[in-house]
Amino acid sequence: MLNRISTFFYRRPGLVLALFLTPPLLYMVVVYLGSLFSLLINSFFSIDDFTGMVIREFTLKTYAQIFNPANREIFMRTGSMAFFVTVVDALIAFPLAYYIAKFSSRRLKTWLLIAVTIPLWSSYLVRVYAWKLILAKEGILSWFINLLHLNGPLDWLLSLPGIGGSSLSLSPIGMFIVFVYIWLPYMIIPIQTALERVPGSLLEASSDLGAKPYQTFRTVILPLAFPGVVAGSIFTFSLTLGDFIVPLTLGNSKFFIGQAVYSYQGTGGNIPLAAAMTMGPVVIMVVYLLIARKLGAFDAL
């Protein structure tokens, strides 16, 4: 009996393929793409100012709202945070990625990669929480800064308009540190992958031809590692753009995109505005992905 069924399917590879593909495709297309589509539709609805009910008619009114000065400022603020986090993550990630790719034995490499991927997969929320403890006014970082007699510079930093705040745990500087920390592993892995593909013979050739180590680094290694940096930046940029946990935990009253979406749909009950606001990161990321593909980042993923 089983043999007959087996033969039946063996002769019809197309049918088998369809049987394999249907469940995952059905799920992803209906549930996931369907939801994204409903998000898009909702962004073209609007909300009745008096009743607070969603008016299910096509309008661009809601989109006009996201370009008002307050929301434009939110986009600028979030975009620049994502940009600086990405740049600093790339700078911090590079030495470790370079060390793993080019200076560690096979055994050490396995362990170092595990050491990088454990924070990547482990609880994002708990990692944010750790910084709540560290950055607290009475916490370990303040104690350390006090020990080094650096209170003056810290107070000066916190007094700066725009990035300062009452303490590190309630300021854009604090958020910046936490974002850099949280997304760092996402930058290390792609850079390491890209560097791994640079053949050792290329570096030897460069030095045989008289390049100093610094020149080899600048003209051979760095350009070849660049696609990895771009690949990593997709994650650091996208994740910062959509996050609302860090701003809610460490931020002040100045909103970030994720936070705005969260409050528009939650306390505000304005689903259309939340949906239109979410389209911002979606469009930014699609453009970003297209540019990244041009720069060869997908090969480094």
Added chain:
Amino acid sequence: MPSKSSDNLPKAPLGLTLAALGTLLFLHVPMWIIFLYTLTPDETTYTFPLPGFTTKWFGVALQRADLWRSLTLSMQVAAIATLAALILGTLAAAAVYRSNFFGRESISFLLVLPIALPGIVTGIALRTAIGGLDIPFSFWTIVIGHATFCVVVVYNNVLARFRRTSGTMIEASMDLGANSFQTFRYVVLPNIATALLAGGMLAFALSFDEVIVTTFTAGQQTTLPIWIFGQLSRPRDRPVTNVVATIVILITFLPIFFAQKISAEASDTEGETK
């Protein structure tokens, strides 16, 4: 297995070694600090150095019924989302591996989308869809949300394994008279077993801690991450939160560690971990 020949490495400059070490410490030390704070007797602040030491908070946390409910809920959600991801991810990987069909490249793209787009997009998209269909938010809506981004983890692990497994083994099995079911049971399954295990464990860890999508797809249910999130914005039970955070790290550490170890051993080459 090649011997030490590949280990003929140049020595790293001291500055680079120190920078690499510093980055590693930066990645790991903050988590150790939570462990330290579980021992503080201080209930209202995060004072450092700790004003004393106590182990009573572990006992207090164990007594909390709300925590047990949240922990159980998170475990159940993660278990079912992982099961769904294992089935859907393996089917998709098998289809992509064995045949060439129109739109094959788009499958990977579609599957990776839930983790490539910011979590808030997936969250609010699901919320508008579920709300628009008047489906009540429940345990199952949380599971549906989690499964969308867990599938890709299993898919990637299993597909990578299929690509390393030789197709001739399957042909040999069929030639020797095994039917498809026997071939699956005795040849394919043992081959992909550890990939399923690794993918499943990562999917479990991913679902167990997820908070962004969950805040949009949960009704009145409080998963453990939602409980912690509540404490982040309005700290009420600081010492208990420290204990919970520690427990979450420990619960997710083992599956992540073993999943990475399995993948590292299976590929035994450098590179790709995700």
